[in-house]
Structures are given as C-alpha cells and as structure tokens.
Amino acid sequence: MSPVRTDPPYGGVGRELRMVGRQLGYEQLSFWRNPIGAVFTVGFSVVFLVLLASSAGHSRNAAIGNLEVIQYYVPGFTAYGVMSACFNMLAISLVVRRETGLLKRLRLSPLPTSVMVAAIFLNAMVISLVQVVLLLAIGRLGYGAHLPSDPGPLVVALVVGALSFAALGVGVSTFIPNQEAAGPVISIVFFVLLFLSGLWYPLAKGSALARISAWFPMRHMITATFAPFDLRPGVSPWAWHDLGVMAIWGAAGAILAVRRFRWAPARG
Numbered sequence: 001m002s003p004v005r006t007d008p009p010y011g012g013v014g015r016e017l018r019m020v021g022r023q024l025g026y027e028q029l030s031f032w033r034n035p036i037g038a039v040f041t042v043g044f045s046v047v048f049l050v051l052l053a054s055s056a057g058h059s060r061n062a063a064i065g066n067l068e069v070i071q072y073y074v075p076g077f078t079a080y081g082v083m084s085a086c087f088n089m090l091a092i093s094l095v096v097r098r099e100t101g102l103l104k105r106l107r108l109s110p111l112p113t114s115v116m117v118a119a120i121f122l123n124a125m126v127i128s129l130v131q132v133v134l135l136l137a138i139g140r141l142g143y144g145a146h147l148p149s150d151p152g153p154l155v156v157a158l159v160v161g162a163l164s165f166a167a168l169g170v171g172v173s174t175f176i177p178n179q180e181a182a183g184p185v186i187s188i189v190f191f192v193l194l195f196l197s198g199l200w201y202p203l204a205k206g207s208a209l210a211r212i213s214a215w216f217p218m219r220h221m222i223t224a225t226f227a228p229f230d231l232r233p234g235v236s237p238w239a240w241h242d243l244g245v246m247a248i249w250g251a252a253g254a255i256l257a258v259r260r261f262r263w264a265p266a267r268g
Contacts, residue, residue: 002178006083006213007187012189016112016114019112020118020119020122021116023111023115023116023118023119024119024122024123024126026119026155027119027120027122027123028123028126029118031123031197032170033170034103034216041084041085041089041192042081042127042130042131042134044084045077045078045080045084045131045135046077046134046135046138047113047131048077049073049074049102049135049138050138050142051141052069052073052170052200053069053070053074053139053143055120056069056070056073058070059193061108063202063203063204063205064202064226064230065230065235067230067232068145069229070139070143070145071140071145071229071230071231072202072229073224074135074136074139074140074143074145074229075154075225075229076222076225076226077135078135078136078158078225079161079199079222079224079225079226080159080194080199081128081131081132081135081178081196082128082132082161082162082163082165082221082224083123083165083190083218083221085125085127085128085131085168086125086128086162086163086165086166086169087165087168087169087172088160088169088187088190089124089127090120090124090166090170090173090185091169091170091173091182091186092138092173092183092186093120094170094173095173095176095178095179095182095186096179096182098173098262098264098266099179099182099265099266100179100262100263100265101264101265103264104263104264104265108180108264121166121240124162124166125162125166128129128158128162132158136156139213145229146229146231147229148228148229148237149231149254150175150228150233150237153227153228153238154225154228154229154237156238156243157221157224157228157239157242157243158225160243160246160250161221161224161225161246162223164246164247164249164250164253165209165216165217165221165250166244166250167250167251167253168217168249168250168252168253169253169262170254170256170257171251171252171253171255171256171257171260172186172253172256174256174257174260174261174262175260175266177266178266187212190233193213193216193218193221194218195219196209196212196213196216196217196218197219197222197228198210198219199218199222203219210243215248217245217249217250218230218244220241220245220246220249221242221246222237223239224239224246226239227239227242
C-alpha cells in the first residue's frame, strides 16, 4: 500500500498567499455578517457626504481657492473612509480580540502569525477601498465633482495614509486597557481630531485652528487627499510635506506597536 502524500500542493510562498486569501475571506465574512457595524463603518462617510454636499450645492469657499465646496468634501470624506477603517475600526477590533482572548487562541493555533496579521491588515484595506470607490462614484455621478486628471497622486496619498493610520491604529490599541474602553476612548479622540482638522469645513491657511491641527496626522491626510482635486492652474497635486508628516506618524505608530503589542488579555 503506497503511503499517503502529506506535502502541501503549493510551495512556501504560494501556500502562504493562499492561506492569507482564505483568512481574508473569513475576515470579510465576519465584517459583512455584522450589518450594523458594516453600515456604520461604510455608510457613515457616505451619509455625511450626501448631507453636506446637498446642503452646500454649488457654493464656493475662499479657504480652498474659491473652488466649489464639493471639490473639498469628496476627497475629505474619502480620506475619512480610509482613516476610519485603518485606524478607528482596526484599533477597536484589535483591543476586543486581545481582551476576549481571540488573539491568544489564534496565535496558539496552526495558523501562522504572519498570515493572521496580514489578513487583518488587508481586511482594513479592502474596507477602505470599498469606501473610496463609493465616495468617488457618488461625488462624480451625484454632484458633478471633478476627479483628478492624474490618479497617481491620489493613489499615493491613499496608500501612504492607509499604511500610516494602520500602524497608528495598532500602536494606539496597545494603550487601551480593556474592550469596554476601546470604543469610547478611540472614537472620541478620533472624531475630536477630525473636527479640529477641518473635515466638516475647509480651514483657512494660517488660521489658529489650521496651525493646531497641523500637529496631527488627520489634517495632513485630508490635505494630501485634497491636493489632487485642486485643479487650479499651477497648483501641484503632490502634497509632499503632508505625505512626509503622515509617514513620520506611521513610523512612530509602528515603533509603538512593535514595542508594546501583546497577544494576551491585560486582565489575564
């Protein structure tokens, strides 16, 4: 009787990618099977874009070079969608998984740690992409917003922002002591900084609020995403300063995550 073959059908890298894809499918299934959480995560940015764009109409604002306000709201809420998925949702999810013992159990399972971490990060990226596509489609088809002529700067801004805020989300999650505090603490800090950063209204350059918000990455994410939508002649779509500041914040978040991250519950 010939022995049963136990070798995996794929090589090392191929098998890892296959496992990541399968685990990502489980992450997506878990996300979409929670309709209330999915609606609030994806639908919040859509609802507020529709409300603000409908109320603003074709009005213009001097703080953004007398452009129509819709040209600011579309990239602003696109940036919000990425930040919400990669920072707010990811940080809260990690705290809940850690304090309920799920992270510890998964780490002790046959599933490689690298596969689990990659699937969690990719899940946040997929949710971000869904929001970006929805918001750009609504802005263009529903309100006539002009999309960037060169998508390169927008893609770079969104990728840098997604990676930076994902790293910040993991870093911030290490400071939250329990799952009861995760939602209130992270959400309050997140939305206060969004308010200061001019998500709901354009900030005039040089204003006190603009100078204060310049210390935080939310403001730079909004500015970097808005730059490709600023189609005035002679205005660069590349917000290099804002991209650099976001990358620095992301590096700081990654350092915190590596130094402080734990798999076991704090109360355990």
